[in-house]
Amino acid sequence: MQNIIIGQYVPGQSFIHKLDPRAKLLTAFLFVIIVFLANNWLTYALLGAFTLIAVFVSRLPLRYIYNGLKPILLVIILTFLLHVFLTKEGPLLFDFGFLEVYEGGVKQGVFISLRLLFLIMITSLLTLTTTPIDITVGIESLLGPMKKIGLPVHEFALMMSIALRFIPTLLEETEKIMKAQSARGAQFSSGPIKERLKSIVPLLVPLFVSAFKRAEDLAMAMEARGYRGGEGRTSIRLLKWSGKDTTLFIILLMLSVGLLLLRS
Amino acid sequence: MEELISVQNVSFRYQEEHPYVLKDVGLSVQKGEWLAIVGHNGSGKSTLARLLNGLLLPEKGDVLVEGFNSRDEESIWEIRRRVGIVFQNPDNQFVGTSVQDDVAFGLENSGMPREKMLKRIAESVKKVRMEDFLDQEPHRLSGGQKQRVAIAGIIALRPSIVILDEATSMLDPAGRKEVLQTMRELKEEEGMTVISITHDLEEAARADRMIVMNAGEVIDEGVPVDVFEKGDMLEKIGLDLPFPLQVQRALREKGYDFSKLTLSQEELVNELWTLQSKS
Ligand SMILES: Nc1ncnc2c1ncn2[C@@H]1O[C@H](COP(=O)(O)OP(=O)(O)OP(=O)(O)O)[C@@H](O)[C@H]1O
Ligand SMILES: [Mg+2]
Numbered sequence: 001m002q003n004i005i006i007g008q009y010v011p012g013q014s015f016i017h018k019l020d021p022r023a024k025l026l027t028a029f030l031f032v033i034i035v036f037l038a039n040n041w042l043t044y045a046l047l048g049a050f051t052l053i054a055v056f057v058s059r060l061p062l063r064y065i066y067n068g069l070k071p072i073l074l075v076i077i078l079t080f081l082l083h084v085f086l087t088k089e090g091p092l093l094f095d096f097g098f099l100e101v102y103e104g105g106v107k108q109g110v111f112i113s114l115r116l117l118f119l120i121m122i123t124s125l126l127t128l129t130t131t132p133i134d135i136t137v138g139i140e141s142l143l144g145p146m147k148k149i150g151l152p153v154h155e156f157a158l159m160m161s162i163a164l165r166f167i168p169t170l171l172e173e174t175e176k177i178m179k180a181q182s183a184r185g186a187q188f189s190s191g192p193i194k195e196r197l198k199s200i201v202p203l204l205v206p207l208f209v210s211a212f213k214r215a216e217d218l219a220m221a222m223e224a225r226g227y228r229g230g231e232g233r234t235s236i237r238l239l240k241w242s243g244k245d246t247t248l249f250i251i252l253l254m255l256s257v258g259l260l261l262l263r264s
Numbered sequence: 265m266e267e268l269i270s271v272q273n274v275s276f277r278y279q280e281e282h283p284y285v286l287k288d289v290g291l292s293v294q295k296g297e298w299l300a301i302v303g304h305n306g307s308g309k310s311t312l313a314r315l316l317n318g319l320l321l322p323e324k325g326d327v328l329v330e331g332f333n334s335r336d337e338e339s340i341w342e343i344r345r346r347v348g349i350v351f352q353n354p355d356n357q358f359v360g361t362s363v364q365d366d367v368a369f370g371l372e373n374s375g376m377p378r379e380k381m382l383k384r385i386a387e388s389v390k391k392v393r394m395e396d397f398l399d400q401e402p403h404r405l406s407g408g409q410k411q412r413v414a415i416a417g418i419i420a421l422r423p424s425i426v427i428l429d430e431a432t433s434m435l436d437p438a439g440r441k442e443v444l445q446t447m448r449e450l451k452e453e454e455g456m457t458v459i460s461i462t463h464d465l466e467e468a469a470r471a472d473r474m475i476v477m478n479a480g481e482v483i484d485e486g487v488p489v490d491v492f493e494k495g496d497m498l499e500k501i502g503l504d505l506p507f508p509l510q511v512q513r514a515l516r517e518k519g520y521d522f523s524k525l526t527l528s529q530e531e532l533v534n535e536l537w538t539l540q541s542k543s
Contacts, residue, residue, distance in 0.1 A: 226341060
């Protein structure tokens with residue numbers, strides 16, 4: 001349960017850990033776009049180099065990266081196979097009679113899989129090196145200008161941070177209720193599906209009741225401490241854009257130009 | 265003595281056609297005192313607390329905090345800054361994702377510049393002895409620690425009055441002791457005014473003054489020893505007398521003479537020795 005609590009964040013002191021969350025968010029966002037510029041071996045190699053260097057610089061144990069990839073590994077393999085068997089371009093490589101594999105198919109399969117792989121690696125790198133609350137603060141700051149057109153940016157960020165704050169509390173409570181109900185004979189992890197689903201109800205009802213009570217209490221406490229919306233509010237969390245962040249930005253710019261020049 | 269809060273003939277109900285939760289309540293709070301408010305469940309203590317910092321507004325009567333009337337819309341923020349409330353549930357009033365964030369919450373609301381906030385936070389966590397926990401997340405803190413953080417968040421705003429609304433009732437004895445100790449220090453060293461709402465008459469016994477509420481009315485008010493003289497009345501409205509008092513009352517019924525009631529166990533023991541040597 002502890003994993004959910006701090007998200008996937010792995011504490012560290014690397015260059016990437018120390019970057020401004022805004023820089024990381026922007027990088028991840030831009031990366032998602034420029035990944036689609038790559039269309040030949042050279043450009044994919046360039047993206048691969050960037051991704052691998054980023055992973056290396058983060059000094060994260062590789063198993064964390066692998067854990068991030070695991071859930072979608074199947075998707076990547078399936079995508080690969082689909083392209084290999086269904087794209088009929090270029091010279092024929094194999095012929096199994098019922099199946100024909102063309103060179104274009106293999107190429108497409110490899111490219112699309114790599115694209116997915118890079119995307120997942122870069123985005124997991126973001127969540128692995130940034131605390132959820134920093135991500136929230138970063139998003140709030142980046143979307144700040146949108147307040148002018150009436151987007152409830154502050155409210156959204158506050159909601160996120162309160163959710164982050166209460167996830168562990170509610171998990172703890174769920175565990176407690178589960179134990180209480182198990183003591184009364186409820187079965188959560190064995191037995192027929194129907195029984196298990198039934199046993200969820202006496203779990204959810206008290207959980208919801210208490211969550212509403214908490215929400216009410218919290219609103220009262222916030223008001224008592226002078227909360228009156230985002231207007232005129234200052235923040236204790238300071239985001240600092242430094243040389244490191246600008247460097248990252250320039251690297252990303254160079255990467256984009258490189259991709260544009262090398263793509264065919 | 266300087267009067268900080270004055271409650272004048274206040275009546276309140278949550279909804280029309282519902283019965284009044286507070287009926288013609290009047291009281292005043294003096295600067296620097298520790299005022300205990302006791303009363304049975306549902307007697308309106310929390311409601312009163314909420315009226316004192318403008319979370320609720322009286323239907324009849326007025327609530328004045330250092331001269332600000334909670335009915336004036338502009339006064340409400342002045343009042344909330346002056347009167348802080350520590351609520352009962354340690355978890356449900358912890359807003360921030362870390363101790364520092366939580367203590368900062370009220371300051372952020374007031375629009376204080378960051379540098380000043382950091383100073384205030386450092387100052388107030390030190391006063392509640394939580395300075396080593398600044399980056400700690402709430403689920404790694406004990407109930408007592410969370411309540412101390414809540415106190416820090418309030419005193420960072422430099423209020424004149426702190427209300428503890430059964431702030432120790434969900435804590436274990438150790439947590440209760442550490443929170444009350446913290447508040448006593450704040451009262452002694454900073455001259456903080458404290459209103460402590462509690463079921464615990466032993467805690468109330470240590471107050472400078474106490475108010476007894478029943479069914480929305482203030483039924484008694486005075487120094488604890490005097491109030492405890494009317495033990496029957498307290499028992500009738502469902503409050504448990506502190507143990508030393510129960511002993512003295514039982515002995516009195518048996519004909520032993522206690523001229524003056526004492527609230528501390530130690531004094532009781534001395535008193536009993538005196539009786540013993542007399543007989
Ligand atoms: N939000 C509300 N809406 C309607 N009625 C309420 C509300 N809060 C409290 N009441 C009612 O007002 C009365 C007084 O409640 P209050 O919480 O002030 O009592 P209390 O003395 O603090 O009790 P306790 O010792 O249980 O905390 C109760 O009868 C309660 O049911
Ligand atoms: Mg109450």
